[in-house]
Amino acid sequence: MDKTWILKPRSSADYQQGLDQFLKFAFDNASKGSMILCLCRKCTNCFWKEEEVVYEHLLCDGFMQGYTRWIFHGEDTSQSNPTNKANIQNEQINDEMDELLHDAFFHPESDFDVGDLDTNDLTTEPDEETKKFYKLVKDANQEIYPGCKKFSKLSFIVRLLQIKCLGGWSNKSFDMLLKLLKEVLQAGETLPSSFYETDKIIKDLGLGYEKIDACPNNCMLYRKEFANASLCHVCGASRWKTIESKVSIKKSKEKHGHKVSAKVLRYFPLKPRLQRLFMSSKTASYMRWHNEGRTKDGLLRHPADSPAWKDFDHKHQLFSSEPRNVRLGLASDGFNPFRTMSISHSTWPVVLIPYNLPLWICMKQPYFILSLLIPGPSAPGNDIDVYMQPLIDELKELWDEGIKTYDVSCKQTFQMHAAILWTISDFPGYACLSGWSTKGQLACPYCNSETCSEYLKHGRKILLYGTSEIP
Structure with a gap:
């Protein structure tokens, strides 16, 4: 499809005509029927929207930058590379495993091609987490038997496990099926021999979590x-x-x-998720953007320009001397996951945001790191510190000892440390995270004992009002 119309004014007839053609093409190839990923500048392929909403977003905000191959909207990745058509012998297995690894380890906008990864070009020995990833890349490109172009080893395993979950198969029956398939397939097949080996391959994706009883x-x-x-x-x-x-x-x-x-806390380990940010050359270089690519003219454009960031760097100069050390923000709030607001239920997610990244992507959803999922039905309140214990222990290790991380952009291993700079919450959530009471006459954490307040006798509420000396 001709894409020159994308650069034209959004009010022009050519742009609207091209937009209509794109929407027809995208919804004809949609995997979710009536919804597609919205590729406007604000949604950036992160949210599923209906046709009318996508049309409005693309007409008002325009297409996101850098997304020239519409691989999430039905366009074949080989169409943008004519050499692939001429060289059939180098044909790759098109089973979406590249996209799966892409979503698990990288940002969806990065130019990622597992075929370009060469482990022989490494100047230092990668860590165990990086080795797992390269093994998954190998499985994503390995045929289940010689000559098979429809399935790779990884895609076939994922499909089998999906059927097992949907059908409620036992592990024993799954082992029997694998044994039968290994007998049916021709010599040279690469399937695992048991459910244990299959599950071990999938666990290397690092998408699991720990269940901790509470x-x-x-x-x-x-x-x-x-x-x-x-x-x-x-x-x-x-x-x-x-x-x-x-x-x-x-x-x-x-x-x-x-x-x-009776109650189960879901904890998502932080270390492997931070390590993955350095596994892509594009993302790894972005992790140094706050130090190397930021415009330092005194204007506040990024959290790195804030006094809090600069004060932290001044107090902890050993930490700030390595620009790849991760600065994090912590956000938490309760929500009702059942949508029916008449049900009194509150689940609390705890999300971490890596602020090393550039200002235009650090607050995007793909970079949010879900760390804790605190179950309901009631909010944890002041007892949230009980559920924060696994995260705090891991953050202490990252601060004191760090963890060996492979930086693919520099092709070297370094000791990565991490720190929490601040928290993000509403006023009631601030009381839970900090322990400061946001109720009563001294509710303002900034004014402290100098808070100006007055009790409304008939309204039975505390009125907080500012002073003439506003900071």
């Missing part, structure tokens, strides 16, 4: 020395759910060890 009253987490405890050492509540109306079923489950936890 006290239903938010008193403690069952980890470290309390990992095998059955009762909360603070309030004495049971770790497991009780089913009073089905006592026989409960006893049967306990007999066979199938106990159900």
Whole structure:
């Protein structure tokens, strides 16, 4: 498709005609039927929208920069490279595994081609996390048997595991199917021989999380020395759910060890996610942008221009001497995941934002790092520090010891450290994260004891008002 119309004014007839042709092409090849990824400058292929919304966004905001191959909207990646058509012998397996690795390790706008990765060109030995990634790249390009162009080893494994989950297969039946397939396929097949080996390959994607049981009253987490405890050492509540109306079923489950936890915290390890930011040459170079690419003219354009950032660098000069050390912001707030607002339920995600990145991408959704998912049905309140323990422990390790990380842009391994600069929340959430009470006559954390307030007798509320000396 001719794409010169994208550069024309959005009010022109050529732009609107080209936009109509693109929408027809995109929705004809849409994987979700009535919705596609919106590729406007604001959405940047992060949100699924309907046709009318996409049309409005592209007409008002225009197309995102750098997205010249519409690989997420039905365009074949080989169409932009005519040499691929002439050289059929170099034909790659088109099974979307490149996109899967792309989404797992990189930003969706980066120019990523797993075929360009060459492990022989490394000047230093990559760490274990990087080796796992290169192994996945190898599996994504490896045929399941000689001559197969429809499936790669990784794509076939992913498809089998999807069928296993949807069909409710047992691990034993999955092992039997793999054994049968290995007998049917011709010599040279590369399939794993068991579910254990298959699951190990998928785990290397690093998309998993840790389940940590919690006290239903938010008193403690069952980890470290309390990992095998059955009762909360603070309030004495049971770790497991009780089913009073089905006592026989409960006893049967306990007999066979199938106990159900009363409350479960989902924790997403931070270290591997930070390491992945340095696995792409484009993203890795962006992690130094705050020091090398930022315009330093005194104007506030990026958090690195703020007094808080500069004061932190001045106090911790050893940390700031390495520009690849990660500065993070922490955001948290409660929401109702069930959409029905009449249901009183509050789940609290804790999200980290890496501020090393350039100002135009550091607050984009693909770079948000989900760290904790605190379950409901009620908000943790002041007990949020109980659920923050795994993250705090990992942040302490990243601050004191760091972790060996391979920087593909420099082709070297360095000791990466990380630090939390500030938190982002609304005023009630600020009370939970900081411990400062945002209620009453001294609610302002900035004014402290000099807060100007007055109790409204008839309204039964505290009125906070400013002073003549506004900072």
